Amino acid sequence: MALPGEDALIQRLAAGLPPAWRTQLGIGDDAAAILEPDGSLLLITTDMLMEGVHFRLTWGDLPALGWKALAQNLSDIAAMGGIPTQAVIAIAVPPDMPADDVARIYQGLGALAGEAGVDIVGGDTIKSAGPLILAITVLGRAADGELLTRAGARPGEALFVTGALGRAAAGLRALESGLPIPDTLMPAVSAQLRPQPRLAAARALAVDGRVTAMMDLSDGVATDLHRLCRASGVGAIVEVAAVPVDPVVVATGVWLALHGIAVDNFTLALAGGEDFELLLTAPADAEDALRAAIAPLPLTRIGAITPGEAVLLREDDRLRPLEYGFTHF
Amino acid sequence: MALPGEDALIQRLAAGLPPAWRTQLGIGDDAAAILEPDGSLLLITTDMLMEGVHFRLTWGDLPALGWKALAQNLSDIAAMGGIPTQAVIAIAVPPDMPADDVARIYQGLGALAGEAGVDIVGGDTIKSAGPLILAITVLGRAADGELLTRAGARPGEALFVTGALGRAAAGLRALESGLPIPDTLMPAVSAQLRPQPRLAAARALAVDGRVTAMMDLSDGVATDLHRLCRASGVGAIVEVAAVPVDPVVVATGVWLALHGIAVDNFTLALAGGEDFELLLTAPADAEDALRAAIAPLPLTRIGAITPGEAVLLREDDRLRPLEYGFTHF
Numbered sequence: 001m002a003l004p005g006e007d008a009l010i011q012r013l014a015a016g017l018p019p020a021w022r023t024q025l026g027i028g029d030d031a032a033a034i035l036e037p038d039g040s041l042l043l044i045t046t047d048m049l050m051e052g053v054h055f056r057l058t059w060g061d062l063p064a065l066g067w068k069a070l071a072q073n074l075s076d077i078a079a080m081g082g083i084p085t086q087a088v089i090a091i092a093v094p095p096d097m098p099a100d101d102v103a104r105i106y107q108g109l110g111a112l113a114g115e116a117g118v119d120i121v122g123g124d125t126i127k128s129a130g131p132l133i134l135a136i137t138v139l140g141r142a143a144d145g146e147l148l149t150r151a152g153a154r155p156g157e158a159l160f161v162t163g164a165l166g167r168a169a170a171g172l173r174a175l176e177s178g179l180p181i182p183d184t185l186m187p188a189v190s191a192q193l194r195p196q197p198r199l200a201a202a203r204a205l206a207v208d209g210r211v212t213a214m215m216d217l218s219d220g221v222a223t224d225l226h227r228l229c230r231a232s233g234v235g236a237i238v239e240v241a242a243v244p245v246d247p248v249v250v251a252t253g254v255w256l257a258l259h260g261i262a263v264d265n266f267t268l269a270l271a272g273g274e275d276f277e278l279l280l281t282a283p284a285d286a287e288d289a290l291r292a293a294i295a296p297l298p299l300t301r302i303g304a305i306t307p308g309e310a311v312l313l314r315e316d317d318r319l320r321p322l323e324y325g326f327t328h329f
Numbered sequence: 330m331a332l333p334g335e336d337a338l339i340q341r342l343a344a345g346l347p348p349a350w351r352t353q354l355g356i357g358d359d360a361a362a363i364l365e366p367d368g369s370l371l372l373i374t375t376d377m378l379m380e381g382v383h384f385r386l387t388w389g390d391l392p393a394l395g396w397k398a399l400a401q402n403l404s405d406i407a408a409m410g411g412i413p414t415q416a417v418i419a420i421a422v423p424p425d426m427p428a429d430d431v432a433r434i435y436q437g438l439g440a441l442a443g444e445a446g447v448d449i450v451g452g453d454t455i456k457s458a459g460p461l462i463l464a465i466t467v468l469g470r471a472a473d474g475e476l477l478t479r480a481g482a483r484p485g486e487a488l489f490v491t492g493a494l495g496r497a498a499a500g501l502r503a504l505e506s507g508l509p510i511p512d513t514l515m516p517a518v519s520a521q522l523r524p525q526p527r528l529a530a531a532r533a534l535a536v537d538g539r540v541t542a543m544m545d546l547s548d549g550v551a552t553d554l555h556r557l558c559r560a561s562g563v564g565a566i567v568e569v570a571a572v573p574v575d576p577v578v579v580a581t582g583v584w585l586a587l588h589g590i591a592v593d594n595f596t597l598a599l600a601g602g603e604d605f606e607l608l609l610t611a612p613a614d615a616e617d618a619l620r621a622a623i624a625p626l627p628l629t630r631i632g633a634i635t636p637g638e639a640v641l642l643r644e645d646d647r648l649r650p651l652e653y654g655f656t657h658f
Contacts, residue, residue, distance in 0.1 A: 012428065012432060029451075031451065032415070032417065032450035032451040034414075034415060034450065034468075036365070036367075037367055037369075038365075038366055038367050040366075042371070042468075044415065044417055044450060044451065044466075044468065045417070045451065046417040046418075046419045046451065046452060046453050046464070046466055047419065047453045048419040048420075048421055048453050048455050048462070048464055050421055050455065050457060050458055050462075051458070052458035052459075053421075053455060053456060053457065053458050054455075085363075086361070086363055086373065088361070088373055088374070088375040088466060089375075090375045090376065090377040090464045090466075091377075092377055092379055092382075092462070099341065103341060121361035121363065121373060122358075122360065122361040122373065122374065122375065123375060124375050124376045124377050124464075126377050126378075126379065126382060126383075127382060128379060128382065129379055129380070129381035129382050129459075129460055130381075130458075130459050130460060131458055131459060133377070133379075133421070133462055133464075135375070135377055135419045135453075135462075135464030137373075137375055137417060137419075137466035139363075139371075139373065
């Protein structure tokens with residue numbers, strides 16, 4: 001979850017810092033890229049998660065918390081076309097949390113790190129004055145020609161997403177309901193608690209060479225597409241009918257409605273966030289090859305890049321603005 | 330400030346993680362070292378600071394807070410013999426903190442980053458559920474032969490510290506008193522609020538080639554010497570009369586006593602922490618050359634490395650144990 005006004009604040013803070021003379025790509029993308037003496041790129045990204053803001057300890061198992069905290073950083077490295085290699089973990093432990101619980105958080109961190117081939121090389125362990133906090137920094141590597149930023153989209157190109165959207169947000173709503181959740185909706189809960197960063201797909205897309213811009217969907221298309229368009233100096237049109245809403249989102253919506261809780265599937269898919277799918281642009285004729293490169297993970301063309309700066313939705317041939325971070329369809 | 334039992338917890342957490350197959354030196358030193366394809370070493374360290382645990386916003390100016398948060402990470406890189414090169418900053422902003430105040434924290438970060446030649450390349454900005462939190466990760470570089478760990482001390486070598494000790498702890502006591510602090514004690518307050526990491530001295534010591542082990546004094550000799558001895562598999566004897574207590578510590582003690590507050594200078598110097606001076610070992614005959622290398626910063630021989638594992642204090646020819654993290658002399 002971003003700080004309200006986060007983008008503006010980051011711009012202001014960055015403007016006050018000394019110029020980054022060694023850095024290929026600094027503040028404002030999924031990760032920073034540092035040019036190494038051998039011509040390769042060192043990637044670095046950091047994320048902080050706080051109890052009460054990004055998660056509640058009552059919801060999930062502690063290993064899942066460690067998993068998710070690392071997953072969102074790995075997703076940032078993947079979205080640059082990189083391979084995550086090392087991580088450091090800073091954790092603030094609440095006064096009443098037993099060491100066993102801390103160890104369980106690390107079980108989840110270690111499980112994903114092991115799957116992803118990432119070394120956890122260090123960290124900091126402090127006592128917290130209150131909430132549990134995890135701050136994770138991940139390093140990655142990329143070949144110079146394979147770096148994918150948010151800034152390469154050009155008018156006329158197609159706009160794609162991987163996977164299907166809205167699962168993590170649907171899982172969040174299900175958890176927030178406090179109701180016993182049926183097994184059929186567990187894929188949504190898993191997407192919320194234990195997301196799978198698209199490491200292999202992102203690498204395949206980077207290696208292909210035809211993707212022009214890429215980022216991960218941490219805050220949802222409604223926010224992240226604006227960021228991509230601003231970085232690239234372009235606009236976009238999203239075809240509402242093309243947006244891949246995950247079936248489990250629909251199922252969760254039906255179940256919540258039966259319990260008197262109204263949710264809008266399309267809002268969850270476009271604005272829910274935390275899906276950690278990839279948002280990318282490429283020439284339209286690359287579609288088949290890119291789809292084949294990441295199969296069986298779906299690749300869906302959801303729209304097109306346009307000149308100008310307007311970010312629009314098209315539904316039944318009517319165009320209207322996609323509001324930045326819109327929360328209701 | 331370390332979590333009580335931090336060392337044991339870190340050992341336990343590290344034991345549960347997958348093996349770090351690319352990493353030259355992992356969890357347990359001031360920074361981790363990653364062997365790069367060109368044979369150089371990439372260093373990485375992370376620290377988290379929380380309001381109410383590591384600082385109070387009422388004490389100091391906000392730029393000083395940013396400065397100190399970065400300084401302690403730079404000190405970790407320096408203590409490995411490295412050159413800090415890049416940093417990422419994660420910050421959790423309390424609900425009531427204006428953007429101007431966040432920008433002032435970044436002024437301090439930027440000022441030290443500029444002095445040290447470190448690029449701030451990215452970060453994460455989140456809203457906090459409560460306290461202000463800063464989590465900083467710093468990257469650094471070292472030549473393979475110049476890496477200094479905690480593990481190289483050998484029996485018979487001399488034990489040294491740079492600078493004079495106890496200033497930061499004396500400054501903390503002065504701030505905690507809530508009294509108006511006289512100008513003559515400001516060096517102690519500055520040491521607490523705006524510490525100077527020993528970047529140039531650490532590099533000079535690493536380049537000399539005769540230092541066998543080094544770390545920074547973040548928690549004080551009474552804690553950090555135990556860590557160095559454990560990592561090296563040695564013991565040590567500290568000569569009480571040789572410990573360089575900063576004159577401003579003595580002055581602060583006198584002033585506090587006049588206001589009815591008792592402090593022990595030697596306790597501040599050995600156990601106060603946050604001085605960010607360097608603790609190092611080397612053959613005794615290297616003393617003159619090492620002193621010359623870091624002049625005008627003082628280098629003081631405070632003891633010797635011994636076989637076994639006992640960490641002892643010698644005063645008036647009597648030996649007694651230096652208790653781990655002792656808080657009263």
